Amino acid sequence: MLNNKTMGTTVQNDTLKTMQKTAAQRKISGSEALMMALVAEGVDTIFGYPGGAIMPVYDALYDYRDKLNHILVRHEQGAGHAAEGYARISGKVGVCLVTSGPGATNLITPIADALMDSVPMVCIVGQVAKALLGTDAFQEADIMGMTMPITKWNYQVTSADEIPEIIAKAFYIAKSGRPGPVLIDVTKNAQFEQLTNEFINVKCNSVRGYRPKSNYTYEQVEKAAELINAAKKPFLFIGQGILISKAENEVRELVEKTGIPVASTLHGLSAFPASHPQYVGMLGMHGNYGPNLLTNEADVIIAIGMRFDDRVTGDLKRYAKQAKVIHIEVDPAEIDKNVKTAVSINADAKEALQVLLPLVRKNDHSQWHAKFNECYQQEIEKVIQNEIYPTQGGMRMGEVINMISEKSKGQAALVADVGQHQMMAARYYKFAHTNSFISSGGLGTMGFALPAAFGAKVAAPEREVIAVIGDGCFQMTIQELGTIAQNKLPVKIVILNNNFLGMVRQWQEMFFDNRYSFVELQNPDFIKISEGFGVKAKKITEREELDSAVEEMLASEVPYLLEVVVEKEANVFPMVATGASVDEVRLQ
Amino acid sequence: MEKLYTISVFTENNIGLLNRLTIIFTRRRINIESLTVSETEKKGISRFTIVVKCTEDMSRKLVQQINKVIEVLIAYAYDADNMIFSEVAIYKVNIEDPAKLTPIINLANEHGARVMYMEPGFTALEKTGTIEDLMSFYDLLKPFGLLEFVHSGRIAIHKQRIPAHELYHAEELTEYEQVLN
Ligand SMILES: Cc1ncc(C[n+]2csc(CCOP(=O)(O)OP(=O)(O)O)c2C)c(N)n1
Ligand SMILES: [Mg+2]
Numbered sequence: 001m002l003n004n005k006t007m008g009t010t011v012q013n014d015t016l017k018t019m020q021k022t023a024a025q026r027k028i029s030g031s032e033a034l035m036m037a038l039v040a041e042g043v044d045t046i047f048g049y050p051g052g053a054i055m056p057v058y059d060a061l062y063d064y065r066d067k068l069n070h071i072l073v074r075h076e077q078g079a080g081h082a083a084e085g086y087a088r089i090s091g092k093v094g095v096c097l098v099t100s101g102p103g104a105t106n107l108i109t110p111i112a113d114a115l116m117d118s119v120p121m122v123c124i125v126g127q128v129a130k131a132l133l134g135t136d137a138f139q140e141a142d143i144m145g146m147t148m149p150i151t152k153w154n155y156q157v158t159s160a161d162e163i164p165e166i167i168a169k170a171f172y173i174a175k176s177g178r179p180g181p182v183l184i185d186v187t188k189n190a191q192f193e194q195l196t197n198e199f200i201n202v203k204c205n206s207v208r209g210y211r212p213k214s215n216y217t218y219e220q221v222e223k224a225a226e227l228i229n230a231a232k233k234p235f236l237f238i239g240q241g242i243l244i245s246k247a248e249n250e251v252r253e254l255v256e257k258t259g260i261p262v263a264s265t266l267h268g269l270s271a272f273p274a275s276h277p278q279y280v281g282m283l284g285m286h287g288n289y290g291p292n293l294l295t296n297e298a299d300v301i302i303a304i305g306m307r308f309d310d311r312v313t314g315d316l317k318r319y320a321k322q323a324k325v326i327h328i329e330v331d332p333a334e335i336d337k338n339v340k341t342a343v344s345i346n347a348d349a350k351e352a353l354q355v356l357l358p359l360v361r362k363n364d365h366s367q368w369h370a371k372f373n374e375c376y377q378q379e380i381e382k383v384i385q386n387e388i389y390p391t392q393g394g395m396r397m398g399e400v401i402n403m404i405s406e407k408s409k410g411q412a413a414l415v416a417d418v419g420q421h422q423m424m425a426a427r428y429y430k431f432a433h434t435n436s437f438i439s440s441g442g443l444g445t446m447g448f449a450l451p452a453a454f455g456a457k458v459a460a461p462e463r464e465v466i467a468v469i470g471d472g473c474f475q476m477t478i479q480e481l482g483t484i485a486q487n488k489l490p491v492k493i494v495i496l497n498n499n500f501l502g503m504v505r506q507w508q509e510m511f512f513d514n515r516y517s518f519v520e521l522q523n524p525d526f527i528k529i530s531e532g533f534g535v536k537a538k539k540i541t542e543r544e545e546l547d548s549a550v551e552e553m554l555a556s557e558v559p560y561l562l563e564v565v566v567e568k569e570a571n572v573f574p575m576v577a578t579g580a581s582v583d584e585v586r587l588q
Numbered sequence: 589m590e591k592l593y594t595i596s597v598f599t600e601n602n603i604g605l606l607n608r609l610t611i612i613f614t615r616r617r618i619n620i621e622s623l624t625v626s627e628t629e630k631k632g633i634s635r636f637t638i639v640v641k642c643t644e645d646m647s648r649k650l651v652q653q654i655n656k657v658i659e660v661l662i663a664y665a666y667d668a669d670n671m672i673f674s675e676v677a678i679y680k681v682n683i684e685d686p687a688k689l690t691p692i693i694n695l696a697n698e699h700g701a702r703v704m705y706m707e708p709g710f711t712a713l714e715k716t717g718t719i720e721d722l723m724s725f726y727d728l729l730k731p732f733g734l735l736e737f738v739h740s741g742r743i744a745i746h747k748q749r750i751p752a753h754e755l756y757h758a759e760e761l762t763e764y765e766q767v768l769n
Pocket of ligand 2: 471
C-alpha cells in the first residue's frame with residue numbers, strides 16, 4: 001500500500017508510474033474504498049438495512065463479510081439505537097449503513113438521541129446520484145439539511161476520491177472530545193465511480209479549527225483543590241464523562257482520598273460502585289432523596305463530566321445557590337451554560353483528575369455523611385422498603401429489578417427503555433461493574449432499549465445484557481426481536497407490563513387530576529409474539545414465581561424474554577416535580 | 589440587558605455552513621439583525637459577520653455553540669464599543685424634475701455620498717457609515733422622492749491589534765480565545 005511519505009520524494013519516478021498503473025488496473029470503486037476505510041478504522045460491526053441508493057456499497061460489503069459483521073435490522077431506527085448500544089458499552093464508534101430517503105429519515109431519532117447523549121456514531125447514508133440532487137428524484141431526501149442540527153458533523157460525499165479521507169475524518173470527529181454522531185451522505189455515483197488513484201489509508205488526528213483537547217491552566221486546578229480542601233460540606237457529582245474518559249479509578253481515588261460523598265447522574269450510573277460506603281445515590285427527578293435535598297446544603301459542588309440537565313437541577317433559580325461549583329467538563333459550551341461556576345476546568349475528566357488528585361487531602365466529613373444516611377433511612381422507610389419488599393398487592397417494578405440485581409450480583413449491563421421502568425432500573429439495580437447502565441437520557445426515546453441491548457451484546461458478548469422495557473416502549477421497536485432471533489444474540493429481555501404508559505399516567509394522576517387521557521394500553525400477547533419471532537419467552541403474574549423465573553432467564557444461553565405483570569398504578573418516588581426546587585423533593 | 593453584539597466567525601468555505609450557523613440562532617429564537625458573508629483574503633476561508641440583539645450571557649453562549657461547529661476556525665463577539673464597523677447603502681432618487689439635481693448632488697457631497705449612476709429620471713447614490721448615518725441621510729433624501737433604498741449588513745473588525753490571519757492559522761487558539769472572549 002502506498003503511503004504519503006514514499007509518494008513524496010524517495011520513490012523513483014518510474015516506480016511511481018508503475019504503482020499508479022497497477023492502481024488503475026485494480027480499479028477500486030468508491031464502495032470498496034468505503035469498505036477498506038471502515039476496516040482501516042478498526043470497524044468490526046455494521047448495523048444496517050439496504051435499499052436502492054446504497055446497493056453498490058452492499059455489493060462491496062458482500063466481499064467483506066469476513067471482516068465486517070453486518071447485522072440486518074428490521075427498521076433503520078433499530079440500526080441507529082443498536083449502534084448506540086454498541087458504542088455505549090464499548091466506547092468504540094457505532095456504525096450504521098442505510099439507504100437514502102426513508103432509510104435516512106428513519107435514522108433521525110437515533111441520531112438526535114446520540115447527540116443528546118454524547119454517543120460516538122458514524123452513519124453512512126446512500127443518496128441519489130450527484131446529477132439528480134435537487135430534482136426530487138426517487139427516494140431523494142435532504143438528509144444533510146435535516147440532520148444539520150442533530151449531528152456533530154455531517155458531510156455529503158459526491159466523488160469516490162473523497163471517501164478515504166472523509167471516513168477517517170468522520171471517525172476522528174465522532175470519537176474525539178465530546179463524542180457525537182456524524183452522518184456521511186454518499187451519492188450513488190461516488191459509490192460506483194473508480195478512485196483515480198490507489199486507495200491510501202489515511203489517518204486523521206486533527207481537523208483545522210476543531211480543538212477537542214483540554215484547555216485549562218494548572219492554576220485553575222489549584223483553585224479547585226483549595227475549594228475542595230477548605231469545604232465543610234463538599235459534594236461530588238459524576239456523569240457520563242467519567243465513563244467516556246474511563247476515569248472510574250481516578251474518581252474512586254478522589255472520593256477515598258478526600259472522604260467526599262459522591263452521587264451520580266442517570267448516565268453516570270455504574271461509573272462508581274453502588275455498594276461503596278461513600279456512594280449516596282442518584283441525582284435528578286427520580287433520584288435519591290438525600291442527593292437532591294442536600295444539593296441545596298453543600299458548600300462546594302464538584303461536577304465532573306455532567307451537564308446540569310434540567311432533570312437534574314429542577315428550578316435553576318433555586319438550585320445550589322449556596323454552593324461554589326467546580327465544573328470539570330470536556331465541552332466548553334457546557335461550562336456556565338446552566339449553572340455558574342466558581343472554578344471551571346475545560347478538560348477530559350481523567351486528565352483533570354490526575355492533575356487534581358495530588359493536590360487534595362483527606363478531611364473528616366462524617367457529620368456530613370450522617371446527613372445523607374439520615375435521608376437514606378427516611379427514603380428506605382417511606383419508599384424503598386415497600387418497593388423492593390412489598391407484602392401485598394401486585395408485583396412492584398422495584399422488587400423485580402432488585403431480584404435481578406441480586407441474582408446477577410450487580411454484574412449485568414442493564415439497557416433500560418423510557419418510563420417508570422427506566423427509573424426503577426436506575427434506582428434499584430446495584431451496579432458493580434462499569435459501563436452497565438445504557439438508556440436514552442437526553443432525548444428520552446421510547447423504543448431505544450431493545451435494539452440498544454442487542455447492539456451492546458454484539459460489542460460485549462461476554463457480558464450479561466438485560467433489557468428492561470415497558471409494555472409501551474416494547475411496541476415501538478418490537479420488530480427487532482427478529483434481528484435478535486436471526487443473529488442468535490442472547491440478550492435477556494424483561495418486560496415490566498403495567499398495561500399503561502405508566503410514566504405519563506403517573507403525571508396525569510399527580511398533576512392532571514387523575515384524568516387518564518389515552519394512557520391505557522390493550523396489549524397483545526407478548527409471549528406469542530416473542531415465540532412467533534423465535535425468541536423463548538415466559539410470563540409471570542405472581543410474586544412467588546419471580547425468584548425462579550429470574551434464575552431461569554439468567555441461566556438461558558439463548559435470547560430470552562420474561563414478561564412480568566406488575567402493579568398497574570404504582571408510582572415512582574422520590575420525585576422532584578417539574579418547576580420545583582431540588583430541596584422540594586417529595587417522598588410521596 | 590439586551591444590546592447589539594457583532595459576532596465574527598471565520599470558517600472553512602463549505603457548502604451548508606451558512607445553514608449550520610443560522611440554526612444556532614433560530615433554535616434559541618434569536619433574530620439575526622444582519623448577516624454578511626464573504627471570502628477572506630485567504631482563499632478557502634470565509635468570514636461571517638452576524639449582528640444580534642441579546643444579553644451578554646446569550647452572546648457568550650452563542651459564540652460557544654458556534655465554536656462547536658467543526659468547520660468554524662474561530663468565533664468571537666463584541667459590543668459596539670469594541671468594534672470598528674460600517675455598512676453601505678444605495679439610494680435610488682427621483683430626478684424627473686431636473687431642477688432637483690443640483691440640491692441632491694450638493695447634499696451628497698456634504699454627506700460624503702457618491703453618485704454611482706445617473707440617467708434621465710433617477711440617480712443612484714452610495715454612502716457608507718453606521719446604520720444611524722445611513723438612515724439620517726435617508727431622511728434628508730426622502731423629500732426628493734426615494735424610489736428604492738437598500739443597505740448591506742454590517743462588516744466589522746475588532747479593536748485588538750492581533751492580525752486576523754494569526755487567529756485562524758494558529759494550531760492552539762487558547763491564548764487568543766482568552767484575549768477575545
Ligand atoms: C417516542 C416517545 N414518545 C412518547 C414519549 C413520552 N413518554 C415517556 S414515558 C412514556 C410511557 C412509557 O410507557 P411504558 O413503556 O409502558 O413504560 P412505563 O412508564 O409504564 O414503565 C411515554 C409515552 C417518549 N418518551 N418517547
Ligand atoms: Mg407500561
